[in-house]
Amino acid sequence: MKKIYFLLLVLSLGWTTKSFSQQFGNEWINYQQTYFKIPVTQKGIYRLTYTELQNAGFDLKANPQQIQLFRRGVEQAITVVGEGDGTFDTGDYVEFFGVGNDGSRDAELYVPKESHHNPYVSLFTENSYYFLTLTVNGQKGKRMSTPTPPSKGTLAAEPYHWAENVSLFTSHYDVGPAYSSAYTQMNFERGMTLASYGVGKGYMDSPISNNNRKAYNLPLENPYQAEANTVKPRLSISLFTANIGNHEIEVSIRPSSSAAENTILTFPTTTDYQILKNSAEFDWSFLTNSSSQAVVYSKVGSASVIYFKFTYPQLLNLSGVTQGKAINTRTNASGTSLLQFSNANTNDQLYDVTDLNNIQRIQSSFTSNTLEAVVSNTQQARNFWVNRSSGSVSKIEKINFMPIDPSQVNYLIVTNKVLRQAAGGSSDIVQAYADYRASVAGGGYKPLVVDMDLLSNQFNYGERSGLSIRNFAGYMLKNGSPKHLFLIGRGIFPQYFRFGLDEQGMADNSLVPTGGWPGSDWLLVNGLNGEPANVPAIAVGRLNVTKPDEIASYLSKIKEYELSKNQPWRKKFLYLSGGHTDYERSSFTGYATDFKNIVENAPLQGTGKIISKTTNQNVETIDVSPDVNDGTSMITFFGHASTNYTDINIGLASQSSYTNKGKYPIIFVNGCEAGNIFYYNAPETVGSNWVNTPDRGAIVHLASSFLGWPFYLKDYSNTLFTKLTDSEGLDKTFGTNLVRAIKAFVTARPNDAMTVGHAQEFVLQGDPAIVAYSTSSSLPVSLIYFKGQVESSAGKKLTDMEAHAIPENIGVLTWEVAQEKNILGYTVEKSLDGKNWASIGFAASKNVPSGIYTFYDTKLQVGTAYYRLKINEASEPDHYSRIIALSLAPTYGLVAYPNPASTDITISVKENIDTKAHSIQAVLLHITGQTVWKGEIRNGKALIPVQGLTRGVYTLQVNDGVSVQQQKILVTP
Structure with a gap:
């Protein structure tokens, strides 16, 4: 089953606490320097010529001794031929030792980190990225050293080195286990697959089913067999047991496909999903030079090979080498080894690559087709590279880093440069969106726009994945106080990288990556800045678009929406319930009733109606266009769903019956996959249609990207409705209240995998900074603040324990306003229960550009009292401020x-x-x-x-x- 999970989900529609390092990936950057990005896929020595550097725009007039090269934030030792004269001449060049991507950065995404199981394959890229630069302070760059070789003396030549052949697999992406509520592993169809990376999630070979075998070739070249009884080959293997139940696995070696198998490893019986690792030496008699095979027998259960490494003693023979060859010396107690390579040529150069950041150039001699070198420090095994021909890089790209002051920012936009184009009358529509958020009408935020290229380079060493965004968010949160993260651009599942798209295809189609599979934008921010695991540190929303015009349309909707604060329709709710059986329909209607009661009994005092399915058909279509067109604040659905339908179906926003311009609801779907916007080359989802359709549809859409189970969806919904409509939630942004709800939902059951999975996989489409339910209006007056405190008649706050006799207690209400226009005054209203309100006074308007008002409540009683301002206008309906509360203890x-x-x-x-x-x-x-x-x-x-x-x-x-x-x-x- 594991082999087809991904395909089934594509074809049919039907992070425990983790401590992340405080390294954010940008610590190595000097923002005064210019950097050039260089991708490397294969291991070897690479040469950068004068012409290549000139064409890339590298400053060749500078002193080449100041050239530096970095990989993953660490300066590399390089060679700059011809730098001694302080000038970079036409025949000069730079050489460095490069390696491809081993996926080690991916471990930062795994929970726990140790569950990262493949040390050879990256989830996101084949490339490592190197950054070439020039120091600006005259400092010299790091160079390869050439140590003085020890004396050859009477040393005997090393008879062999250890050849390593690693077999890697990317044909299958396993989604890992499903979990019950108690984190017990279980069958996929009966549990919850977490979006976070964990045991077994990632690339491997396709599963070997129960009682089946799979054979793998073992290439053997120039083996050393003179000490066959003591120096033997070894096979190391890593496996994933890929189903529920017992597993019995054997590994054998056979000289050919028709020969008898020789068992070298028998794994102890294991249960359920596990990573297994083991290794064993075996006899040379099990091998032949050309057709040997390793055989994995899944005697009981299903298992996938993650990788295996075949190690054997090999002669130091350079026959057939084209670019270079890796050499892994055996240990030598004396600490000095003599290496003699046969079939060498005059171009061969030996490098010590044991420490990839500090490559050494080894002195050698060439005589009669033999390359000879004496090397030290071989008490421990060392790694060398014989270079025969230096390679050329595919690209040298000038990039820009940007210094960021997190203290000057509180609203983050992550987008893609392809979307920063002209649309909606602006030369850069994403910047226009940010400019709106910076305006008074848009909330007066301090926005920052960054694109994925910048984040990949500046916060993830050039590697493009959700980890780039996570590190960026962590850096901003640690050093500033951002409130919202808005992802503008489509993201797709990461595993499309090896299933249909190359790395450039991923960059072109996954404009802003998501955090995992199932798709989860919350994984980008969960657990950051001291928050508990699986609790977001910041509100996140995504606009699922690929075109600038779509951003322009959404910006127009946002502006209209935020001009309609405190309108009567913003308190109207529509509750839709589905179900495929009589029991489900009855239960889901009951859930809708509970939601309605929460809203109506909350300080918001919302109103609404319930519409339920009347049949057990898979899909029942209803017409809610009159409600939507008249204005509905929120439409909630509970039932069966997928990306392209809900079982009580209201259609697409783009259909002609919807004419709700300026009255855009929030849509909240409780059902499977309605929030899954991460498929590649798939039809537009219902949710995206409602958010992205111009001049109609919804303002945001909240739904799960994967499975949903009724109990957990109900609890999630109860929590969200409570947080949206309580006194603390009024006037807060939808994203802030969503984070409040997720935190309450998760912390109630932090060790329940079903809870965690539901929290991870709800996806918010749209801007998290919208204010759903406002108690103030921006039309007649700008209410800068409205606050209160309890004082004694002597002016002492009750929290001041030095106060003496307090004959009377007074509630002091203060508010500051600006831009008063045709305001008659402010009626102060009071409530003891947050529902029933009475006028207790009036403050006449001063009708000045700005002013501060104070009102005294001299009848303060023990308990909690709620206050609001009714803003009385000369010619418009009255508007209300947000609600504040004062408490007086006996x-x-x-x-x-x-x-x-x-x-x-x-x-x-x-x-x-x-x-x-x-x-x-x-x-x-x-x-x-x-x-x-x-x-x-x-x-x-x-x-x-x-x-x-x-x-x-x-x-x-x-x-x-x-x-x-x-x-x-x-x-x-």
């Missing part, structure tokens, strides 16, 4: 004496009101947490006997029903 000023106490302790509290109507409880706790006394405080005082208590420190807690005060007391009976 008591304050806790005093307990004497302290230390050897007899009785007297408790005294000051009272804001007559506390006879309020129960004031006190408890005395031992340091162990044990309650040793409890009682009630009457008339502001109580007495605690301490006789019989053991000596020590105790905690006194006083709870008046609104607040808890406490004090440490030393008891010394």
Whole structure:
């Protein structure tokens, strides 16, 4: 089954705590220098000629001794031939040792990191990237050293080195195990596959099914067999057991496809999904020079080979070498080894490449077709490269790095340079979007626009993946306080890289990468900046577009939407419930009723209606265009779904019946795959159609990119509706409330894989910075702030415990405004439950460019009171501010004496009101947490006997029903 998971999902529609390093990938960059990016795929020595560097725009007038080369943030040792005279002449050149991509950077994405199972294959690119530059301060670059060789003396030549043949596989991408709620591995169809990278997720060979074998060729060239009894070949193998149940696996060697198998490895019986690794030596008799094979027998269960490494002693023979050859010396107790290579030629040059960052050029001699060198430090195995012909690079590309001050930014846009084109009357539509967000109407943010090329180079050493965005977000969060991350551009599943697209194809089609599979943009920010694992550190949304005109259309919708704050339709909800059976239809209707009750009983006091399926047909089409056209704030769906339908179907926004220009709803779909926007070359999803259709449709769309299970979808929805409509959520952005909901949803069950999977895989299409439910209007006046505090008549805040008698408590409300236009004044309204409101006063407008207003509530009562401003206009409907709350506790000023106490302790509290109507409880706790006394405080005082208590420190807690005060007391009976 694992082999076809990816194909099935394409063809049919039907991160535990992880500690990430504080390295963000940009620490090595000097922003005063100019850099040139060079891709390398194969291991070898590469030469950069005068002409190639000139054509790339490299400054050849500078002193070549200042040339530097970096890989993954570390300066490389290079050779610059001809640099001694301080000029780079036409015959001069740069040489360096390059390697392809081993995928080690991918380990940063795996949870836990140790579950990264393939040390040879990258998930995203075959290329390593090198960055060439010139220092600006005269500093010299790092150069290859040429150590003085030790004396040859009477050394005997090394008879062999260890040849390594690594067989790699990319024909199959496994999605890893599914999990039950308790992280128990289970069958794919019955659990939740996490979007995060974990055990078994990645490239490998196609599975070997139960009771089947697969053979792999073992190339053998110039073997050394003079010590056949003691110096033997070895096979190392890594496997993934790819299904639920027991697994029994054997590995054998046979001289040919028709010969008998010789078992060299028998893995212990294992259960379910696991990574297995082992190695074994075996006899030379199992091999022939031309047709030997390794055979993997999956006796019980299904298994995939991740890689195997065939190591054998090989003669030091350079016959047939074209560009170069890797040499891996054996250990030598003396620490000095004599290497003699037969079939050499005069161009051959030996390099010590044991430390890839500090390559050494080894002195050698050539005599009678033999290359000879004496090398030191061979107490440990060392790696060498015999270079016969230096290679040419495919590209030298000048790039730009950009210094970023995170403290000056609070709104992030990640996009692709192909989208930064003219549209909507702007020369750069993405920058126009940022400019709008910087305006007063757009929220007065401090936006920053960056493209994927910049992030790949500046935050991931040139490698293009979601890790680039994650490192960027981590850097911005650690050093600043961004609130929203808006991804503008389509992303596709990463595994299309090897299934239909090359690296350039991925760059052209995955404009802004997502975080994993199933697609998850939350993986780009989960757990950053001290947040718990699987909790986003910042709100993320994505505009799933490929054309600049689509961005222009969405920007127009955003502007219209944000001009309609506090309109009556912004409190109207539509709840749709589906289902394929009578039981499902009844249950889902009940869920919709619960959502409706949450909204109607919240401070928002929203209204709405429920529409349910009336049949058990797979899809039932209904017409909601009258509701949408009239204005509906949010449409919620609960039932079966996919990318192109929901089972209670409202059609596409692009159909002619929808004419809701300026009244764009939020769409929230609870069902499978409705948020999966990450397929390549697939039809537009329903969600993208609703968001991207100009002048109609939705403002944002929230849905899962993968499976959804009713219990978890219901809980997720309950949490989201609560956070959207409670007093704290009003006037907050949709993205902020979504993060609040995810945090509450995940932290309630942090070790439940089903919870984590649902949280990871909801995808928000659209700008996370929209404010769904505002209690203020930007049309008649700009309300800069509205706040309150509780004071005594003497002007003391109640939190000030030095206050004396407080005969009266006052609520002080203050608000500042600007741009007053035709305002009559401000009616102050008060509520004790957040639902029923009454006017308690009026402040006439000053009608000045800006002003500060203060109102005193002299009838403050114990408990919590809610306040809002009704902004009275001369000729328009009234508008309301956001809601603020003030709380007054019955008591304050806790005093307990004497302290230390050897007899009785007297408790005294000051009272804001007559506390006879309020129960004031006190408890005395031992340091162990044990309650040793409890009682009630009457008339502001109580007495605690301490006789019989053991000596020590105790905690006194006083709870008046609104607040808890406490004090440490030393008891010394």
